[in-house]
Amino acid sequence: MLREWRRKRLQRRVEPGDGRPLQPFRWWHLVSGRKLFRLQLHGHEGGEVAYAVDVRHWGRQGGEDGALAHLYRDGRHHARSRLPAAFPVEGGTIEVVLSDFGLRRLHYLPDGGAEQQLVPDPGSAAGRRVRLEREHPLLNRWIGVVSVVLLVVGIGLNVLQLPDHLSAIPPLAEHLARFESPIHLPLWLNIGLGAGAVLASVDRALRLRYHWLLDGIANN
Numbered sequence: 001m002l003r004e005w006r007r008k009r010l011q012r013r014v015e016p017g018d019g020r021p022l023q024p025f026r027w028w029h030l031v032s033g034r035k036l037f038r039l040q041l042h043g044h045e046g047g048e049v050a051y052a053v054d055v056r057h058w059g060r061q062g063g064e065d066g067a068l069a070h071l072y073r074d075g076r077h078h079a080r081s082r083l084p085a086a087f088p089v090e091g092g093t094i095e096v097v098l099s100d101f102g103l104r105r106l107h108y109l110p111d112g113g114a115e116q117q118l119v120p121d122p123g124s125a126a127g128r129r130v131r132l133e134r135e136h137p138l139l140n141r142w143i144g145v146v147s148v149v150l151l152v153v154g155i156g157l158n159v160l161q162l163p164d165h166l167s168a169i170p171p172l173a174e175h176l177a178r179f180e181s182p183i184h185l186p187l188w189l190n191i192g193l194g195a196g197a198v199l200a201s202v203d204r205a206l207r208l209r210y211h212w213l214l215d216g217i218a219n220n
C-alpha cells in the first residue's frame with residue numbers, strides 16, 4: 001500500500017512533453033552521462049507502442065537544473081519528470097530511480113504480473129555492458145564477483161575504522177575510551193580500495209544491480 005501511494009505521488013509530478021523527436025544516441029553521450037532505455041508494449045488498440053526513457057544526469061534541461069527523465073512514445077517526446085519518476089503507460093508504470101553512481105531502477109511495473117527491466121540502447125554504456133555480458137559470460141561473471149568483493153571489503157574497512165574516527169571527536173572523546181582500529185592500511189591502499197569500490201558501484205549501476213547494504217552504503 002505504501003509503495004502504491006508513493007507511485008501515485010510521483011505520477012502527479014509528471015509533466016506533458018512537447019512532441020520533439022527522440023535524439024539518437026551518439027558516442028559523446030557516453031561522457032555526458034546520458035542514459036537511453038527502450039520498451040515495447042501492446043497499445044490499447046492492438047498495435048505495438050515503442051517507448052524510450054532518456055535520462056540526463058547533469059545540465060539545464062527544459063528550464064530546470066538537475067537530473068530529469070524524459071519519456072518518448074513512438075519517437076516523440078511524451079512526458080518528463082524530475083527523479084525519481086513514475087510514468088503511467090499502457091497496462092502499468094515505468095519507474096526511474098537514480099543512485100549516486102547511475103541508475104538504481106528503470107523497470108516497467110505492469111498492473112498485474114512481474115516487473116520488467118527496460119532494454120538499454122546498444123550504443124549506451126549500459127548497452128555495451130549488456131553486450132559484454134552476452135558475448136563474454138565468463139568474464140562478466142568474474143567482473144561481477146570482483147565487484148561484490150570490492151564492495152564487501154570497503155564496507156568492512158568502514159565498519160572497523162568508523163569507531164576510531166568517532167572516538168577522536170572531542171565531545172565524544174571526553175566520555176568514551178579511545179578505540180584503536182585493528183587495521184591500519186597505508187594511504188595508497190586506502191585510495192586504491194576506494195577507487196575500486198567506486199568502479200564496482202558504477203559497474204553494478206550499469207547492470208541495474210542494487211542491494212540495500214552493498215550499494216546503499218557505497219552510495220553514502
